[in-house]
Amino acid sequence: MSQSHDERRRGFEREALPHLDAVYRVALRLSGDPAQAEDLAQETMLKAFRSWHQYQQGTNARAWLLTILRHTFINAYRQKKNRPASVDLSEIEEFTVFHDVQDTDPEGTFFDQIIDDEVLRAIDSLPDEFRETVVLSDVESLSYAEIAEVTGVPVGTVKSRLYRGRQILQRQLYEYAVEMGYLRRSAT
Amino acid sequence: MNDQPTPVNCQEAADRLYEYLDGELTPEIELAVRAHIAKCAPCFKRFDFEETFLRFLAARIRSQGAPPELKRRILESLFSDSDLPERE
Structure with a gap:
């Protein structure tokens, strides 16, 4: 049974979108750059929306979004900027x-x-x-x-x-x- | 009846420092650690210092939210994305 686009969007807006602040904050600290954090947050939310049918209603939406964020960051961004370990x-x-x-x-x-x-x-x-x-x-x-x-x-x-x-x-x-x-x- | 927790020593308490402060211990162990720091002044001071540090961190870094412009952009992209065929 597939949801209509409207249903899907309503569900996503209700359960996922409230966690955008968390996604953005973590993106900012992972990337260390505001512009990159915005791109990363947007990409994460779009990916999450496209795979919204895989999300189990009522489970931890924030952890699910942050997992997507982390994968997105590792795949697309981490290679570009190799932060040196600055601490012994x-x-x-x-x-x-x-x-x-x-x-x-x-x-x-x-x-x-x-x-x-x-x-x-x-x-x-x-x-x-x-x-x-x-x-x-x-x-x-x-x-x-x-x-x-x-x-x-x-x-x-x-x-x-x-x-x-x-x-x-x-x-x-x-x-x-x-x-x-x-x-x-x-x-x- | 004996509901005293099994005592822990300084090292055992220190090993559970952050788990204690993060509320991650089982009730029995939490009780044992609490009993230890209640009567061990050096451990009490260390736990108190670390708790101050965690409260300080939380207060300084939790406030930031996503820019309103980003929210608007994401909502827009969701609307236009719903026009794209996703199945088949």
């Missing part, structure tokens, strides 16, 4: 930022002084697999199971990526805060 991952595990600030600012008040643009810049500089995991969790509040579904990895991998991604991010923001003089580097 081996250093991360050794000391947490909390270890550095536990004597000087254990409550993390220095975070409040960091401007939004710097936060976004730090997220954008994360290596791909950490960035997408952090964005899906901290920008879109997806559960670990949903992130596993969207990124196609086991929940255990989501956990470790989230841990390392957040720690890298924290380290970048800490270094920025020290550089800006919001905080003095601890002697330990």
